[in-house]
Amino acid sequence: MSQDLPMGLRALVVDDEKPVLDELVWLLGRDERIASVRAAQSGTEALRVLEGGDVDLVFLDVAMPGLNGLEIAKLLARFTHSPRIVFVTAHDAHAVDAFELNAVDYLLKPIREERLRESVRRATADGTTSQPGNDTIAVELGGVTRFVSRSTVTYAEAQGDYVRLHTLDGTSHLIRTPLGALADEWDGAGFVRIHRSTVINLAHVREVRMVSGRCSIVVPFGASPVELQVARRHVRAVRERIQDRAT
Template sequence: MSEDQRMGLHALVVDDEQPVLDELVWLLGRDERIASVRAAQSATDALRLLEVGDVDLVFLDVVMPGLTGLEIAKVLTRFKHPPRIVFVTAHEAHAVDAFELNAVDYLLKPIREERLRESVRRARDDGTPSQAKPDDTIAVELGGVTRFVSRRSVTYAEAQGDYVRLHLLDGSSHLIRTPLGALAEDWDEAGFVRIHRSTVINLSHVREVRMVSGRCSIVVPYGAELVELQVARRHVRGVRERIQERAQ
């Protein structure tokens, strides 16, 4: 357990709207997992506070005069020990950019206390800003609309150039901008395993493992259908071991 997990998180709230700033400071002050809360109404004040004091968690408004929250987050990625980031905004348009910056959460205004507490939980559980969690929410875009889907609902993922297409239990599919290799590595602890150079599966959704004429395939659900996915020979042993481990 890290020091900030034992002693509580030191939070910084950054928002140019005073009522929102006051409300977030008050709500965070009610959370027993927060050791201290500081506030800033501008990027300049925020960066000054970040440079002079220990901050574990930053609540960043996305749209502000001067530097935006997204631009501040990019500055923070260059810190030796960057704080965890939660974006706070009245708009969903920047959600994908936010998660690409390894934000632990994305809060929509008006803020509900129970939803804010969930953001704090995610921040405490997140050992590093880029660490993947089993119940991560993924932001995907379709026709200019941002939708949030649970990673647990992903049955398998396929490489498509520099993108990955996620296939969900409900039969929908969504493109996200990330290489399949990086996704496989980041999602390994969440129960995802690579079965082919172009395919990653969610072990929790495996219905069948088929061995026919020395070739292995995995069956997973996709909407109302079952999809059979081939396992590359070099992955067969590792995949079967992971499936057996999960069954024990």
């Protein structure tokens, strides 16, 4: 299980691509919450470091030759005190697998510094982001119950008495709850209402567009990003929330 994190985090970055590895190490070195950063270019090298037990937070590339990030995470789950995990990848196809392994976050390349800082914040948020019970929604379809991580939800939209959740991997799930109640409950988790029928996850905002006085937000949804309109009365509050999370 994950251990309580110290004030200064000891981070490990694992990526077989040297330019990506160097950039992540540099960006993490700029974060005042990170005490030290180590690097590994393979899964085998990463395990040697991790077995030393002096890593609090590991950034794992999903697709690597040999031992990949998901396989390393499964091995870490057996550790008595395992570090918290952030997956890093150029594709979002493995998002669901990642969160089933209790990852703190799932970062898409190219990495933006403000998004990386958000991952560190999640890792230090008193453990709430790595507690499955606080971040899991049960959804039912055809008599089958699945568990979806709230962190994978990019936006939610009202559909009558239901809400449809749209996730990173391009799937959608219908849950029976009013959008207003969901917006209030999830506000502290980084979700914000942009329209009477739409709530977005600020952590997954890729672009904010202003055209002819109208504002829209771009969020990922599978292979195709989605552009969502922001109601005029929500524009100021939404932009302030986005700015707050980027600083």
